[in-house]
Structures are given as C-alpha cells and as structure tokens.
Amino acid sequence: MTGKRVAFGFWVLSLSCLILGLLFGMSGSLQYIWPGFLKEQFSFAHMRPLHVFLITQWISSAATGSMYYFIPSVAKRKLFSPILAQVHLLMQVSIIMVAISYFFLGNFTGREYMEFPLWMAGVMILGWILALINFIGTVRPNFNKAPVYVWSWTTGLVFFIITITEATLWQFDHFNANIIRDITIQWKALGSMVGAWNMLIYGSAMYVMCKISKSDEMARSKPAFFFYFLGLTNLMFNWGHHTYVVPASPAIRITAYAISMTELLILFNMIWKWSKSLTKEDKEQHFSYRMLRSTDNWILLNLTLAILISIPALNQYTHGTHITVAHAMGATIGINTTILLAAGFYILFLEKKLPALNTTGWNQFVMGFFNVSLLVFWISLIGSGIAKAASQSANKPFAEIMIKLKPWFHVFSFSGFLLTVAIVILAAPLIRFFVKPQIRRQFVISDQPVSSTYVINVKKQEQEHAEV
Amino acid sequence: MNWKKKTTVFAILFLSYSAYSGWVYTQGTEDNHNLKFSGQEQLGKQVWQTNNCVACHQLYGLGGYLGPDLTNIISDKRRGKEYAAAFIRSGGTTMPNFHLTDEQVNAVLAYLTYVDASVHNNLNPAP
Numbered sequence: 001m002t003g004k005r006v007a008f009g010f011w012v013l014s015l016s017c018l019i020l021g022l023l024f025g026m027s028g029s030l031q032y033i034w035p036g037f038l039k040e041q042f043s044f045a046h047m048r049p050l051h052v053f054l055i056t057q058w059i060s061s062a063a064t065g066s067m068y069y070f071i072p073s074v075a076k077r078k079l080f081s082p083i084l085a086q087v088h089l090l091m092q093v094s095i096i097m098v099a100i101s102y103f104f105l106g107n108f109t110g111r112e113y114m115e116f117p118l119w120m121a122g123v124m125i126l127g128w129i130l131a132l133i134n135f136i137g138t139v140r141p142n143f144n145k146a147p148v149y150v151w152s153w154t155t156g157l158v159f160f161i162i163t164i165t166e167a168t169l170w171q172f173d174h175f176n177a178n179i180i181r182d183i184t185i186q187w188k189a190l191g192s193m194v195g196a197w198n199m200l201i202y203g204s205a206m207y208v209m210c211k212i213s214k215s216d217e218m219a220r221s222k223p224a225f226f227f228y229f230l231g232l233t234n235l236m237f238n239w240g241h242h243t244y245v246v247p248a249s250p251a252i253r254i255t256a257y258a259i260s261m262t263e264l265l266i267l268f269n270m271i272w273k274w275s276k277s278l279t280k281e282d283k284e285q286h287f288s289y290r291m292l293r294s295t296d297n298w299i300l301l302n303l304t305l306a307i308l309i310s311i312p313a314l315n316q317y318t319h320g321t322h323i324t325v326a327h328a329m330g331a332t333i334g335i336n337t338t339i340l341l342a343a344g345f346y347i348l349f350l351e352k353k354l355p356a357l358n359t360t361g362w363n364q365f366v367m368g369f370f371n372v373s374l375l376v377f378w379i380s381l382i383g384s385g386i387a388k389a390a391s392q393s394a395n396k397p398f399a400e401i402m403i404k405l406k407p408w409f410h411v412f413s414f415s416g417f418l419l420t421v422a423i424v425i426l427a428a429p430l431i432r433f434f435v436k437p438q439i440r441r442q443f444v445i446s447d448q449p450v451s452s453t454y455v456i457n458v459k460k461q462e463q464e465h466a467e468v
Numbered sequence: 469m470n471w472k473k474k475t476t477v478f479a480i481l482f483l484s485y486s487a488y489s490g491w492v493y494t495q496g497t498e499d500n501h502n503l504k505f506s507g508q509e510q511l512g513k514q515v516w517q518t519n520n521c522v523a524c525h526q527l528y529g530l531g532g533y534l535g536p537d538l539t540n541i542i543s544d545k546r547r548g549k550e551y552a553a554a555f556i557r558s559g560g561t562t563m564p565n566f567h568l569t570d571e572q573v574n575a576v577l578a579y580l581t582y583v584d585a586s587v588h589n590n591l592n593p594a595p
C-alpha cells in the first residue's frame with residue numbers, strides 16, 4: 001500500500017464516520033422534540049456519544065488523510081514509511097469499530113467527548129506517535145526552511161499526543177478526588193485538543209490556498225509566522241474561557257479572557273489576504289475556492305458569537321445553554337467541515353486533473369443550500385439558548401423551560417435534516433471517488449496525477465482485458 | 469523570520485505552557501480541604517460515569533443539554549436531595565430508569581452533595 005493509498009484509506013474512514021455521525025445527530029435531535037423517544041432502548045446517553053465521537057473522527061481522520069496525502073509533495077520526497085502509516089490507519093479503524101460497539105452496548109467511561117474505554121486512548125496516542133514519526137521522517141531534511149503549514153501540522157500532531165494523555169490523568173487520585181481540578185483539567189485537555197485539530201486542519205487549508213494561488217510566499221511570510229505563534233498561544237492558554245463558572249484560581253479566567261478568540265481572527269485574516277491575491281481564472285477553476293470563501297463567512301459569524309460569549313457578564317447567562325452548542329457545531333461544521341471538504345475537492349482535482357467541480361450551476365446551488373440550512377440550524381440553537389437563558393433568569397423550572405423551547409427544537413431538528421442532505425450531496429463526489437474502489441482504480445494507477453486521456457486508455461485496456 | 473528565532477519563540481511558549489500546566493495541576497485548582505471524597509463519593513462518581521450521565525446533564529457546564537445542570541441540585545431549595553433521589557431511582561419523561569440499587573442511588577447522591585459543596589470553595593471563591 002503506498003502512502004497515497006493510506007491517505008485514501010483515511011478518507012474512506014472519515015467519510016463513513018461523517019455519514020454515520022450525521023445519522024446519529026439527527027436521531028439525537030428527535031429526542032428533543034419527542035421526549036422519551038427510544039429512551040429505554042437507545043437513550044440520548046447512547047446517541048450523543050455516537051454522534052460526537054463519529055463526527056470528531058470525521059474531522060480528525062480527514063485531516064490526517066489530507067496530511068498524509070500532502071506531505072510527500074511538500075517535502076518533495078516519498079512518505080518516510082508507508083507501513084507505519086498503514087499501521088496507523090489499521091489502529092484508527094479498529095478504535096472506531098470498537099468504540100461504536102462499546103457505545104451500542106452501553107459500555108461507557110462517562111468522560112465528556114471521551115466516553116470510550118481508557119485503553120483506547122492509549123492506542124490513539126500510539127497512532128499519533130506513529131504519524132509524528134512518519135511526518136518528521138518525511139519533512140526533516142527541509143524542516144529549517146519549512147513553510148508555516150508544516151509547523152502547523154507538526155504542532156497538531158504533538159499536541160494530540162499531549163492532550164489525549166492529559167485527558168486520562170483523572171485515573172490518578174490527585175485529579176479524580178478533587179472535582180474542581182478534574183473539571184478544570186478536562187476542559188484544559190479538551191480545549192487544547194480542539195486547538196490541536198485546528199492546527200492540523202488550518203495546515204491543510206493553508207497548503208491548499210498556496211497551491212491554488214501557485215505561490216508559497218504567503219506561508220513563509222513574517223505575518224504568517226506571527227499568526228501561527230498567536231494560534232499556538234491560544235491553543236496553550238485560551239481553554240480557560242470554558243471554566244468561568246468553576247471555582248478554580250481567578251488567574252485561569254483572566255489568562256483565558258486576555259488571550260481568547262484571536263485564533264479565528266488569524267485564519268480569517270489569512271483567507272481574506274489570499275482570496276485577494278487570486279486571479280479570476282484561479283477562482284473559477286476551483287470548487288475548493290468556493291468552499292473556503294464559505295469558511296470565511298462562518299469564521300466571521302462564529303468569531304462574533306465567540307467573542308460575545310467570552311465576556312464574563314454574558315457568559316454567566318449563556319453558559320449551559322444551546323448557545324455553547326451553536327458555538328461548537330457552528331465552528332465544526334461551518335469552519336472545520338468546509339475546510340476539509342475543500343481539501344478533499346483539491347485532492348480530487350489533482351487526481352482527476354479535470355475541472356469538473358467548478359463553481360457554477362448545480363454546485364453553486366448546493367453550496368447555497370448548505371449555507372442556508374446551516375444558518376437556520378445555527379440560529380435555532382442560538383434562539384433556544386437565549387430563550388433558555390431568559391427563562392432561567394426568571395427562575396422557571398426545567399421541565400417548563402423545555403416545553404417553551406419546543407418550537408426552537410423543531411426548527412433545529414428540521415434544519416438538521418436539511419443540513420444532513422446538503423452535506424451528503426456536497427460530499428457525494430468525494431464519496432464516489434474515495435469509497436468506490438472500482439472508480440478509484442480508473443483514476444489512480446500510480447502515485448502520479450493522471451490525465452483524462454490516460455484514464456480513457458486505462459478504461460479501454462480494462463475492457464479489452466475483460467473481453468479476453 | 470529565521471529558523472533560530474522561530475525555534476526560540478516555540479521553546480519559550482512551550483516552557484511557559486509546561487510551567488502553567490504544572491501550576492494548574494496543583495495550586496491553581498486547590499479545593500476546600502475539608503470536603504470529603506472517600507468511598508461513597510468515589511462509588512457515586514463511578515456510577516455517574518458508567519451510566520454516562522454527562523451525556524444529558526452538566527456539572528459546571530460540562531456535559532449535554534437534554535437534562536438540567538446538576539451542580540447545585542442538592543442545595544437548590546426547589547429541588548433538593550429527595551427530588552434528585554426520585555429521578556435517579558425511577559427516571560422521568562425523558563430520562564431512562566437505570567435500575568440502580570439503593571447503594572448506587574445513595575452513592576450518586578453523596579457524589580452530588582460533594583459537587584454541590586465544592587461550589588463554595590473558600591480557597592478560590594466562585595466568580
């Protein structure tokens with residue numbers, strides 16, 4: 001198996017997680033509108049971890065697949081060890097299958113976002129170590145001249161190892177027997193883990209942007225490194241904005257508030273500058289460009305929301321409402337998912353060498369459909385959050401609040417359904433290419449991108465072979 | 469920016485992060501030393517985790533949103549221990565019945581009582 005095939009393997013895995021994750025998200029949302037739906041057979045305690053776990057695996061596997069695909073061309077040499085990459089892929093597939101089985105059987109460790117058994121965290125850490133060895137082995141000779149996206153990928157890998165380890169510290173009494181410490185460290189680990197995956201994803205976003213504009217200058221400039229280090233500072237210190245209500249040291253809150261929320265600004269600044277530098281021809285040829293423009297808008301919306309809820313006086317009301325979910329899903333769908341789809345489309349473009357995914361007609365319509373359904377979905381979460389905050393301040397009992405929020409939940413669930421349809425249609429060309437081996441075989445024979453004439457020849461040869 | 473400068477900035481940030489983490493692991497998160505967290509509370513936390521209560525309920529805002537935040541449920545005048553016990557024992561319209569034993573129910577209540585008391589951490593008062 002070549003490095004490229006491993007990259008495709010990660011993409012197959014990630015797209016499967018995306019589809020399954022969306023299904024569990026939709027089923028979970030039904031439990032908001034029909035209280036008691038499947039509550040004894042398959043309660044929200046099963047649905048939510050399945051949704052969140054699978055969706056996070058969509059993000060991390062697609063980011064890993066993109067990285068494995070891009071690094072040989074960045075380093076201008078073959079992947080250091082395709083075998084290590086293959087082992088990493090096998091580990092990732094096994095972890096996901098085992099976790100799904102555990103969640104179906106109701107076997108939980110009950111840690112937010114990491115409900116799977118502890119030993120699996122160990123396997124995950126090992127997988128990231130293998131990826132790091134491979135990555136460094138591939139880019140090492142040129143590391144001192146590396147563009148910023150190489151720094152971004154390296155940081156992502158290193159911090160996955162650190163933060164997953166940190167998230168398992170509750171095993172020790174020093175952490176487990178002190179709720180304030182336990183909750184603070186859990187937020188710390190999860191907050192920085194999100195920073196780590198952003199580093200992986202933003203690395204790919206920057207790489208794709210540089211390739212589309214056919215210049216690496218943007219990724220080697222001083223501002224690029226300034227923003228990278230600002231991002232790193234955020235990854236390390238801004239997690240405290242999740243812990244405003246925890247009675248830990250006030251210094252944690254102050255540090256987080258001082259540093260918070262510059263990270264999204266960083267990417268916004270980069271995409272904006274990049275899009276200005278493109279020629280009309282570059283733009284028209286790439287559906288990836290269209291996706292990244294959409295990312296831009298979502299960064300702006302999420303940034304505004306994030307800054308607002310980072311203000312302690314507002315956070316006091318919004319904390320523990322669906323506004324936090326709007327922030328989480330707005331960012332993971334509007335920003336991370338669009339960047340990863342853009343990276344996937346760019347891979348497709350390279351492999352097929354066909355400008356099939358241009359920015360006109362049907363594709364334009366699907367993009368619009370995706371953005372509108374996401375906007376309604378996002379607004380419904382914010383709306384239910386504001387309504388909940390108002391009812392909580394009026395000291396209304398929880399059951400009464402939930403009845404009042406029902407109309408918002410209906411909009412949430414319905415727009416979630418539309419959003420699922422939009423994402424599946426958007427991802428369909430990727431699914432066709434990565435998941436269907438017979439189609440892929442027509443396009444990818446060697447590690448070199450192939451031309452359409454070559455594809456036709458291969459098809460002919462295959463037909464002749466079949467006839468014989 | 470040359471290679472040396474970049475690695476120096478990275479090293480400074482990484483060292484600060486390590487020092488900050490060390491502080492957060494210790495002094496930054498000291499709690500009330502007189503809070504009791506022993507056998508029953510520990511079992512309660514275990515029951516809380518193995519039933520994945522966090523999927524629907526939050527403690528200090530960490531968790532899902534289908535059910536209410538339970539950080540203060542024990543001292544809340546309108547809810548309180550008996551109210552919590554009834555739900556934990558039999559479930560509700562949305563909440564399943566987990567068929568817990570009496571020992572497990574009492575352990576979860578002890579754990580929630582411990583969490584509730586931690587809000588009044590007199591070393592680092594809540595904001």
Ligand code: HEM
Nearest residue numbers: 025026028029055324325328329332333413416532533534
């Ligand atoms: C690519 C698409 C999606 C991504 C990346 C995504 C991501 C996430 C994340 C990160 C969370 C955790 C939020 C938090 O704890 O604050 C979450 C929760 C959730 N998501 Fe999604 N999601 C996606 C699509 C959907 C769809 C289409 C639905 C269907 C309506 C949905 C329904 C839910 C529900 C019900 C929760 C749990 C909310 C709660 O805690 O009560 N998600 N999602």
